[in-house]
Amino acid sequence: MSDEILDEITASDYKYGFTTDIESDTVPPGLNEDVIRLISEKKNEPQWMLDWRLDAYKTWLAMVEPEWHNVTYTKPDFQAVSYYSAPKQKKELDSLDEVDPELLRTFERLGISLDEQKRLSGVAMDVVVDSVSVATTFKKTLAEKGIIFCSMSEAIQEHSELVRKHLGTVIPKRDNFYAALNSAVFTDGSFCYIPKGVRCPMELSTYFRINEANTGQFERTLVIADEGSYVSYLEGCTAPSRDENQLHAAVVELVAMDNAEIKYSTVQNWYPGDAEGKGGVFNFVTKRGICERNAKISWTQVETGSAVTWKYPSCILKGDNSIGEFYSVAVTNNYQQADTGTKMIHLGKNTKSTIISKGISAGKSHNSYRGLVRVGARAENARNFSQCDSLLMGDQCGAHTFPYIEAQHPTAQIEHEATTSKIGEDQIFYCNQRGIGTEEAIALIVNGYCKDVLNQLPMEFAVEAQKLLEVSLEGSVG
Amino acid sequence: MIKINNLQARVEDKEILKGINLEVNPGEIHAIMGPNGSGKSTLSSVIAGREDYEVTGGSIDFEGEDLMDLDPEERAHKGIFLSFQYPVEIPGVTVSNFIKTAINESRKGRGEEPMKAREMLAKMREKTALLEMDKSYLSRSLNEGFSGGEKKRNEIFQMAMLEPKLAILDETDSGLDIDALRIVAGGVNKLRTADNAVVVITHYQRLLDYIKPDFVHVLFNGKIVKSGGPELAHELEEKGYDWIKAENA
Numbered sequence: 001m002s003d004e005i006l007d008e009i010t011a012s013d014y015k016y017g018f019t020t021d022i023e024s025d026t027v028p029p030g031l032n033e034d035v036i037r038l039i040s041e042k043k044n045e046p047q048w049m050l051d052w053r054l055d056a057y058k059t060w061l062a063m064v065e066p067e068w069h070n071v072t073y074t075k076p077d078f079q080a081v082s083y084y085s086a087p088k089q090k091k092e093l094d095s096l097d098e099v100d101p102e103l104l105r106t107f108e109r110l111g112i113s114l115d116e117q118k119r120l121s122g123v124a125m126d127v128v129v130d131s132v133s134v135a136t137t138f139k140k141t142l143a144e145k146g147i148i149f150c151s152m153s154e155a156i157q158e159h160s161e162l163v164r165k166h167l168g169t170v171i172p173k174r175d176n177f178y179a180a181l182n183s184a185v186f187t188d189g190s191f192c193y194i195p196k197g198v199r200c201p202m203e204l205s206t207y208f209r210i211n212e213a214n215t216g217q218f219e220r221t222l223v224i225a226d227e228g229s230y231v232s233y234l235e236g237c238t239a240p241s242r243d244e245n246q247l248h249a250a251v252v253e254l255v256a257m258d259n260a261e262i263k264y265s266t267v268q269n270w271y272p273g274d275a276e277g278k279g280g281v282f283n284f285v286t287k288r289g290i291c292e293r294n295a296k297i298s299w300t301q302v303e304t305g306s307a308v309t310w311k312y313p314s315c316i317l318k319g320d321n322s323i324g325e326f327y328s329v330a331v332t333n334n335y336q337q338a339d340t341g342t343k344m345i346h347l348g349k350n351t352k353s354t355i356i357s358k359g360i361s362a363g364k365s366h367n368s369y370r371g372l373v374r375v376g377a378r379a380e381n382a383r384n385f386s387q388c389d390s391l392l393m394g395d396q397c398g399a400h401t402f403p404y405i406e407a408q409h410p411t412a413q414i415e416h417e418a419t420t421s422k423i424g425e426d427q428i429f430y431c432n433q434r435g436i437g438t439e440e441a442i443a444l445i446v447n448g449y450c451k452d453v454l455n456q457l458p459m460e461f462a463v464e465a466q467k468l469l470e471v472s473l474e475g476s477v478g
Numbered sequence: 479m480i481k482i483n484n485l486q487a488r489v490e491d492k493e494i495l496k497g498i499n500l501e502v503n504p505g506e507i508h509a510i511m512g513p514n515g516s517g518k519s520t521l522s523s524v525i526a527g528r529e530d531y532e533v534t535g536g537s538i539d540f541e542g543e544d545l546m547d548l549d550p551e552e553r554a555h556k557g558i559f560l561s562f563q564y565p566v567e568i569p570g571v572t573v574s575n576f577i578k579t580a581i582n583e584s585r586k587g588r589g590e591e592p593m594k595a596r597e598m599l600a601k602m603r604e605k606t607a608l609l610e611m612d613k614s615y616l617s618r619s620l621n622e623g624f625s626g627g628e629k630k631r632n633e634i635f636q637m638a639m640l641e642p643k644l645a646i647l648d649e650t651d652s653g654l655d656i657d658a659l660r661i662v663a664g665g666v667n668k669l670r671t672a673d674n675a676v677v678v679i680t681h682y683q684r685l686l687d688y689i690k691p692d693f694v695h696v697l698f699n700g701k702i703v704k705s706g707g708p709e710l711a712h713e714l715e716e717k718g719y720d721w722i723k724a725e726n727a
Contacts, residue, residue, distance in 0.1 A: 425530075430566045432550035433526050433559075434576070434636065435584035444579060448570030448619070 027084040033057065036184055039084050043153050043187070046160055056173040056183030063177045070368040070400055071337040073308045076247045076282060083185045083218070141201070147231075148193040149204050152220050155191035162193055166224055170253040170290045170316070178249040179286040186220035186251070194229035194260075203458050205234040219250040225260035225295075232263040234461055246271075246281045248306075254289030254297055258319065261296040262289060265457050266313075267465050269472075270305035277335025277364075280307025287311065293319035293348070300456040302465040303340065304331040304472040312370065314343035317351035317379075324353040327453040329465075331472050332365030332397070341371035341402075346382035346412075355386040358450050361397035362473060368400040375412040382412045390420045391449055393442075393473070443470040479504050479675050480525070480644055485536035487524050494520045496700035497536065502644065505672045509686055509711060510679045512697035513719040518679045519563060521697070522648045526560040527553050540644070554580075555587035557643030561633040561650050567621040573632060574602060574616040577639050584640065605638040609665045626653025634665045641669075646677045651685035663688030683715035698726050 027038060036057055040050040065075055142149050148159060155163050173183040194200050225231050235252075248270065256262045264287075273280025283306035289297040299313035315324030326342035344353035353373065361367040367390065375382040390399035403416050423445055431441035447454065447466055454462050485498040494517045502508050512518050524531050525538060527550035538545040545553055568576065582592040593601075606613055609631055621629050630650050637645050647666070651659055666676065666689050678689055686694075686708065694711045696704040698719075703726050704710065714722075 424566065426566045427568055429528055429550060430562065430568075431580075433554055433562075434580035434640070435551050435554035435587060436580055437549075437551045437583065440579065440583055444571055444576070445568055448568055451570035 026082050029082045030079050031057075031081070031083055031185065035083055039185060039187060042084065043156070045156055048160075048164060049156055052168070052173075053184050056180050057185075059174045060177065060180035060184055063174075063180055065177050069310055069339040069370070070366065070402070071308050071310065071339050073282065073337070078181075081247055084187050145198050145201065146195040147198060147200055148191065150191055152186070152189040152191050152222065155222075159191070159193070162224065163191065163222065166222060166253070166255055167220075168253075170255060170288050171251055171286050176286060178284040179251050182218045182220060182249050182251040182286070186218040189220035189222075189250070191221070192223045192231065192233065194225045194231045196226045197228040198226075199229065200231040203232045203234050203461075205236070217246070217248040217250065219248075219252075221250070221252040222255075223253070223262055223264070224255045225257060225262045227257045228259040229257075230261045232265070232458060234265045234267075234458065236267040236269075236461070236464070248281055248283045248285070250285045250287075252285070252287040252313075254287075256289060256291045256295035256297050256322075258293040259295060260292070261298075263298045264289070264300070264313070265461055266299075266301040266303070267457075267461060267468060268301065268303045268305050268309075269468055271307075272305050272332075272334065272336045273307040275334050275363075277307070280336070281305065282307060283309045283311060285309075285311040287313035288316065288343075289314070289324075290316045291319055291322035291324060291348075291351075294321045295319055296323040296325070298325040298327070298456065299342065300325075300327040300453065302329045302450075302453070302457070302468065303338065304468050306338075307336060309336075309338040309340055311340045312342055314345065315353065316345045316347065317353065317382075318347045319351075320348040321350045322348055323351070325456075326353075326355045326357070326371075327456045328357045329360070329450045329453045329469070330358070330367055330369075331360045331469060332362070332367045333472060334363040334365060336363075336365040338366070339368040339370055341369045343372040344374070344384060346373075346375045346379040346384070349378070349380045350382070351379055352383045353385075355384070355388070356452050357386075357388045358453055359388070359390045359399055360393070360446060360449070360473070361390065361399050362393035364396045366398040366400065368402060370402040370404075372404040372406070373414055373416075374406040375409050375414070377408040379409050380411050382409060384412075384414045386414075386416045388416070388418045389449070390418075391446070392420065392422045442473060446470075446473060479541060481539040482525075483537045483539070485521075485524065485538060486534045487520060487531045488534055489520070489531050493534075494531075494700055495524065498697075498700075498702060500695065500702065502675045502677060504643075504675055505670075506693065507670075507676045507678065507689060507691045509689075509691035509694045510677060510697055510702075511681065511694060511711065511714055513723070514681075516697045517700045518697055519648055522560055522646045522677075522679055525553075525646060526550055526558060551583070552587065554640075554642075555584050559637050559640055559642030559645045561630070561637060561645065561647040563649040563652065565621050565624075565629045565633055567619070567624075569619050569622050571620050572617050573620055573635075576620045577602070577636055580636065581639060601639060605635055608638060608668060609635050610661050611635060627655060627658040630654055631658060631662055631665075634662050638665060638669055641674075643674050644677070645669075645674070646679065648679045649681070650678070651680055651682065659685065660688060683711045686711045696722055698722055 027035060033054060036053050040053060171179050173180055192204055223233055254262050254264060270281035270283060291297050297315050303309060313326060317324050324344050330338045330340050332338050341357060342355055355371055357369050359367040359369055369388045373384045388401050392399055399420055401418055405414055407414060423442060427445055428438055428441050446469055454465055457465055480502045482498050482500040485495055487495040498521060510518055520531060524533060540556060578598055585592060602616060611631060630653060654662060691708055694706055694708060695702045703722060
């Protein structure tokens with residue numbers, strides 16, 4: 001097969017590139033203590049929250065932007081970013097009828113009709129457009145079980161003590177440059193609390209969108225699963241086309257107490273920039289969970305967007321017998337760069353972790369897996385299995401693997417497997433011969449390659465993710 | 479059905495087919511035999527439309543249409559099926575998902591509606607039974623970890639599902655033990671109708687004991703040098719290819 005076919009296949013325009021006209025209330029660009037005070041005041045926050053933000057800001061000022069990752073980009077000008085943007089409509093909504101119709105249309109164009117979601121899949125969604133939540137559904141059902149699922153702003157008002165107790169406990173303010181920045185200026189995000197022994201009856205889902213030009217997104221998410229509880233949380237993102245780079249630095253913290261389980265799934269499709277590598281979202285995210293005794297955290301992610309991705313959803317296996325899992329598909333095309341992976345920190349006895357990473361590189365993109373498995377001095381019988389596969393399309397892209405292993409206990413068992421493959425002409429011809437066109441064939445092969453990860457996603461999300469993979473790699477047909 | 483006229487093809491600078499003439503009519507079974515390197519697999523690849531081969535002359539006419547301008551998948555939509563000598567593995571894609579995609583893409587290519595799920599399922603059940611395959615085949619990754627015999631059986635299963643007009647079986651007997659050979663050949667025979675045709679490419683007479691050809695052709699050095707009835711296959715089995723080589727040296 002000639003390279004032209006691959007070029008054609010991989011030269012796909014971003015299909016979700018459009019903007020909606022929703023009036024926004026935006027703070028002028030720039031960052032200083034006054035801006036932070038303004039954000040806190042606009043959100044009517046308690047004093048402790050403001051103090052926390054200011055402390056984070058001071059920490060951030062003393063930090064430098066990291067450079068160890070395998071990506072190159074022009075560093076954002078933090079004084080050119082606007083740190084707060086909210087759709088003007090801010091009143092509480094009880095039903096979708098009250099949501100701005102323009103916004104609903106946006107979701108429909110993305111194939112994410114809230115109505116459909118509500119009716120068909122029983123998903124309660126906390127929709128975040130830019131920084132403020134505008135619709136929350138199924139709240140009542142959840143409330144009956146004592147489950148709290150709301151925006152972070154609301155949680156700071158209504159569940160101040162819970163937030164105060166856990167915020168920053170998994171990812172401290174000084175954890176890294178972007179986490180510190182987020183801690184200072186985060187505007188909204190999601191908060192979730194599952195009480196003791198409660199199994200959350202539905203998938204909790206948040207759709208993020210970046211909608212305001214030049215607005216940095218600083219989402220803050222905190223999920224707390226109390227003893228013996230279970231929750232499956234879904235996060236999905238799409239963003240409109242932009243010429244200028246948009247900075248996104250989210251922080252997600254998960255707390256799984258004794259015997260609790262959290263399943264956190266992400267489908268990420270932010271604007272990756274055009275075929276020449278112009279524009280696109282910078283995605284510098286910190287995600288980490290902590291497992292107490294017998295607890296389990298699973299991260300599943302399908303990443304197809306962003307110009308630059310820098311993301312390592314991690315697990316601290318603190319409690320004995322706790323389990324951490326990481327399942328990832330990362331697709332890069334054109335000039336996209338991704339440096340992504342996970343950290344599994346084994347501290348407790350008999351802790352187990354599994355890492356399945358599937359990278360797909362096309363165009364002129366670079367895709368790196370970076371993972372750390374650390375077994376602490378008291379982590380007797382810790383086990384890890386890692387599998388890192390790379391799939392290359394064409395001959396101008398790159399796949400890189402950086403596995404780090406640190407074992408401080410002699411009983412540790414760590415396995416690492418890695419493969420690199422190309423979609424073969426033989427495979428494509430075989431599909432062609434059976435009547436399957438080249439584009440369909442690539443979609444089929446890629447989906448098969450990612451199956452182990454896609455299988456981890458809840459059903460309705462898996463279908464969407466599969467579609468996204470196809471869209472990300474297909475040519476500009478239709 | 480298919481009419482191949484003075485077909486010449488090469489891969490890179492090497493000329494492989496040097497003027498093939500062959501006509502196959504509905505209901506017929508043709509066997510193409512010949513020593514290694516005579517061009518048998520090239521011929522099947524060129525009919526199926528593989529791009530690695532450059533056709534330098536001649537024509538292939540399929541049901542009145544010139545095949546040369548068609549992509550491999552379009553040829554498949556028209557009813558050409560190639561059973562591969564070395565079927566490829568596609569990890570993570572189940573046999574049932576693959577065949578479902580193949581059938582529905584072919585139907586789409588012909589402007590037809592996708593097959594109903596229930597019909598698809600019934601058909602899969604029927605065809606697995608025909609080829610004495612366990613149903614668990616359907617949920618295995620395509621050809622991944624399949625034995626040689628399982629791969630070939632899976633090819634014929636796909637042929638049974640797709641119901642092509644012209645099936646080309648490229649060395650389908652290689653890698654099969656005698657029981658598998660009987661089942662695969664039995665399957666091919668049961669799929670025969672007055673409207674479809676089969677071209678069997680093989681080294682050995684053995685498969686032709688089960689799939690009885692109407693015509694046998696000997697391919698040597700890029701040309702069909704001898705054609706005859708089933709008795710020609712026996713003659714080859716008895717004498718080997720040396721006399722052919724000697725005659726055409």
